[in-house]
Amino acid sequence: MSESRNEGSSQAAKADSNTQTPSNWKGAHPKLRDQLKKKKKSSKKVFKILQEKMLKLQHVVTDQFLQWTNQQMQCLSLGDQQCTRASRNQEKKMGHLLSQIVNLVWSNTVRKLKFQVPLPCSDSRCAIKAGHQALSSWQTGQPRPRLGDLEAAFASCTLSKRGTDIYEFYHLSFQSYDAYQTDKYHKDENPLGYINLSTIENKLCLDLVTARLTQSDMNCLDEAQLQYSDWKGQPFLREELASFLTHYCKAPTPLDPENVVVLNNCSSIFSSLAMVLCDPGDALLIPTPCYSSFPFSSYFYSKVELVPVYLESQVTGTDSYSFQLTVDKLKLALTQAKKEAKNVKGIVLINPQNPLSGVYTQLSLQKYLVFAKKHKLHVIVDENYMLSVFEPSATFQSVLSIKDLPDPNMIHIIWDTSKDFGISGFRLGVLYTHNKEVASAMKVFGYYHGVSDIAQYKLWRLLQDKEWINKVYLPKNHSRLRKAYSYVMKILEDLKIPFCNCGSGLFVWINLKAYLSPCTFEQEQILYQRFQDNKLLISSGQSYKCIEPGWFCLVFAENHLQLQVGMDRFCHVLAEHKQGITEEQEQTTGT
Structure with a gap:
């Protein structure tokens, strides 16, 4: 046994000396071993090129560092705009060189082993293609910003196509928010x-809400609040929400607590609802400009496409005010979507509108709902700002206030406490639907997007206090x-x-x-x-x-x-x- 082991060890050592690789690579990485053995000359050439690029990068980094240390003096002499431009040019050079180095190393290892991993483009004008289709329905001729070469290289080499897509969208959409979080005024x-x-x-x-949430009646804690709760939301909170919405939405009859679903924010409600109402690849119509998080929520989470219903600022014979939504525009968007073989399952409305701030009249809402019923479409209505209508001349009309809804089972209302009560940190979103099957299907998402029982209790006490609210x-x-x-x-x-x-x-x-x-x-x-x-x-x-x-x-x-x-x-x-x-x-x- 010992001779056999020694013989094996000497063979392994011989293999190590021939390939200059660890012995355990022999079985685990035969392709890499063979490539390194056959391509010694090529490797020397690659190393020389890589060395040259690293030296060049060193000079660029040194220049950038010197420029940064003297930035204050330069800005005084050049002016802010020229200073910023010069700095960005240096950063661009650095990014381009780093991208070339990543591509050089990558192309002479993984690609030669025939692994099917896409390579990033070394041209600074190019970027990864994963994610190009993700929001293709939103492309209206506007340039879409892309990740830099280096970021794209590492993202596409590490993540799946879907992961790269999400990574790209997040970093391009929320980088300014990340900067704000680390450098707040x-x-x-x-x-x-x-x-x-x-x-x-x-x-x-915040002063009013903080004072109310710190009163003694908010500070109740029992054993049940420390355990898993009803995925749909605690019954006491759902009962209060049904009563609250009945009152403030002016519903003609009391709303049913069994039709209330509580999740941890409006976007969770929306993306989960899109998943319940649509199959992957289906579509929803939405007037634009619209709430910017909805495309992210619907596509990345539910694989549901949002088809824009474009609104224009011009006032014309058919548009009596800017960015007016009409049934004709809904019809045009639906017709175009069908021509493109898109299966449209519903319409998304935001009332009061985000970001336009307008409110839909009850007559307009009726027209949209009749159109939806005619084409057998669901209607999702986001009413997040219903208590934030501050001018007496603006009158909010909730869909829940309409006595004879054209098709109640196809209408679903979203509301949360983040905007109207300024407590976005509490993370509470509410769905009200007349459709009990939808409410039942939505319940399962409480497993992933549930709300803390402690928060539910405090919100229950807050919403109960109509005198303080009013x-x-x-x-x-x-x-x-x-x-x-x-x-x-x-x-x-x-x-x-x-x-x-x-x-x-x-x-x-x-x-x-x-x-x-x-x-x-x-x-x-x-x-x-x-x-x-x-x-x-x-x-x-x-x-x-x-x-x-x-x-x-x-x-x-x-x-x-x-x-x-x-x-x-x-x-x-x-x-x-x-x-x-x-x-x-x-x-x-x-x-």
Whole structure:
């Protein structure tokens, strides 16, 4: 036995000396062993090229470091715009060289072993193709930003196509939010930090809600709250939610608690509902511009496509106001989708509208519902801002208030506490459906997206307190929303910036086309980046799938100090950007 072992060891050692690889690679990686043995000359050549590129990269990194250390002096002499451009050029060189190195190493190992792994393109203009189809229905001629070469290389080499798709979407859609989380504005500790007027949160009444949630009646804890709960939501909370929605939605008859499903946010409700109502590859119609998270929720989670119903800003004979949804537009989108062999299963409506802030009239809602019934379509209505209609001239009409619904079993309402009560951290979303089969199917998602029993108890106590809601919270919330909105509106009017004046929601939809030259989505992205470079986050219209370039969404439900600082930065960026456009035009015309 010992001779046999020694003989095996000596053979292994011999193999090691011939291949210069660990002995255990002999059985586990025969292809790699053979390739290394046959390609010694090729490897030397590759090593030489790699060495040259690493030396070149070293010089570029050194230059970048020196530029960074002297940035303050350079910015003083060059100006912010030229300084930023120079820095980005250096970063681009670094990214391109790193990409070439990754491709060189990758192509001389994995690809020669005939592994079926896609390689990233070394051309800085290219990027991974995984995910190109993911949101193809949203492409309206706008340029879609792509990951850099190096990021694409590592993502596509490590993740599945689906994982790469999700990775790409997240990093391109939420990188500014990640930057904000690590560098938030604070008037004393970090006055140069990010101001976030992009994430839709109501921060105007945190004092009121905090005071209410810390009262003694909120502090009940028993053994049951520490155990797994009903996946559908605790019965006591569902009963209260049915009563709450009956009252504030002005339902003609009491709503049934058995038709209420509680999950951990509105997006969880939406994506789960899309999965219950649709098969993979099916589609839903949605008017655009629309809530930017819905495409992410529907495609990546449920594999359901959202087909845009494009709304235009122009007022015409058929459109009496900007971005008006009509039955004719629904019909056109449905017809086009069928021509493309898409199986449309429903319509998504947001009321009050996000990001337009408008509210649908009951007559309009009736027309949409009749259209849906005619074509046997489900209707999902997001009513997240129903208590955030702050102007007396704007009147909210819930679908639940309609006495004779055309097809109740095909209508499903979403609401959550994040927007109307400013408690997004509680993570509670609500579905109300007249269809008991849908409610029963949705229950299983509580296994994945359930809400803490402690949070459910506190929310139950909060929603029970109608006196506090009606006499304290809602009046002050509406008053503060009006005040913040008026402050922003006055600045926009002074700057002669058009906007949708609707009087509901936590945001304003503004038209910055005058600051784009030419008015393209590329220029919209440049302006968006200018805001971000000045530590101000606002959302571009492209992220809301608006068909027209130049629109932006600005959240005003922020405490006054931060809103003031944010609007100062907003005005500064626009003035600087406008000056840059003027100078370029003068240089072009030679004046």
